[in-house]
Amino acid sequence: AQSVTQPDIHITVSEGASLELRCNYSYGATPYLFWYVQSPGQGLQLLLKYFSGDTLVQGIKGFEAEFKRSQSSFNLRKPSVHWSDAAEYFCAVGAGTASKLTFGTGTRLQVTL
Amino acid sequence: DVKVTQSSRYLVKRTGEKVFLECVQDMDHENMFWYRQDPGLGLRLIYFSYDVKMKEKGDIPEGYSVSREKKERFSLILESASTNQTSMYLCASRPGPVNIQYFGAGTRLSVL
Numbered sequence: 001a002q003s004v005t006q007p008d009i010h011i012t013v014s015e016g017a018s019l020e021l022r023c024n025y026s027y028g029a030t031p032y033l034f035w036y037v038q039s040p041g042q043g044l045q046l047l048l049k050y051f052s053g054d055t056l057v058q059g060i061k062g063f064e065a066e067f068k069r070s071q072s073s074f075n076l077r078k079p080s081v082h083w084s085d086a087a088e089y090f091c092a093v094g095a096g097t098a099s100k101l102t103f104g105t106g107t108r109l110q111v112t113l
Numbered sequence: 114d115v116k117v118t119q120s121s122r123y124l125v126k127r128t129g130e131k132v133f134l135e136c137v138q139d140m141d142h143e144n145m146f147w148y149r150q151d152p153g154l155g156l157r158l159i160y161f162s163y164d165v166k167m168k169e170k171g172d173i174p175e176g177y178s179v180s181r182e183k184k185e186r187f188s189l190i191l192e193s194a195s196t197n198q199t200s201m202y203l204c205a206s207r208p209g210p211v212n213i214q215y216f217g218a219g220t221r222l223s224v225l
Contacts, residue, residue, distance in 0.1 A: 009153070032212055034213075036216075041218075041219075042218055042219070043117070043203055043216035043217050043218045043219050044156075044203065044205075044216040045216070046213060046214075046215075049213065090155060090156065094212050095212065100158060100161070100171070101158075101212070101214060103155045103156040103157075104155055105153055105154060105155035106155050
């Protein structure tokens with residue numbers, strides 16, 4: 001069975017500091033990996049995805065993530081956080097054509113000024 | 114842009130009521146999903162549909178049913194609402210061949 005672990009429930013960073021959110025997955029085949037962001041009171045917005053190819057993927061809002069097969073990880077990074085990045089972030093894993101995505105429990109990011 | 118619209122942002126219902134949550138997408142997507150989101154539990158899949166009148170159970174279907182009579186509309190039904198169904202409900206849609214899901218803004222349901 002596929003699963004996703006986001007070990008950090010809550011992270012606080014200062015505006016302008018760098019950010020890394022951790023995601024570890026368990027999946028029997030080649031995974032398709034996603035990061036979504038949820039602003040307060042909103043639905044989920046896709047930040048970036050990894051399907052194949054270059055293991056460093058770029059997304060919207062200046063985010064990037066690196067797929068490391070050996071570590072079963074897909075960590076999200078941003079070099080300089082803005083106050084507007086405060087939100088909840090979800091990592092998800094699925095297959096290319098199958099319907100289901102499995103989501104992690106989320107990491108809530110707080111940004112201090 | 115893909116638009117997934119959930120008919121209500123907030124709902125308050127009483128225990129035992131029949132509740133309908135509606136979701137409409139405007140991109141002719143084959144697949145539609147209903148999730149519930151609870152603090153510390155992330156998103157859990159209730160039901161999904163890969164075509165009109167087709168449905169499959171997700172991870173937590175108990176207490177819920179769904180209806181998909183038209184391609185653009187996917188309804189979640191709570192036959193007899195209970196307090197433990199108080200939650201945020203998220204609808205998503207996905208085009209057939211590509212595993213990217215697009216989400217609505219969510220419906221926060223309170224069952225009193």
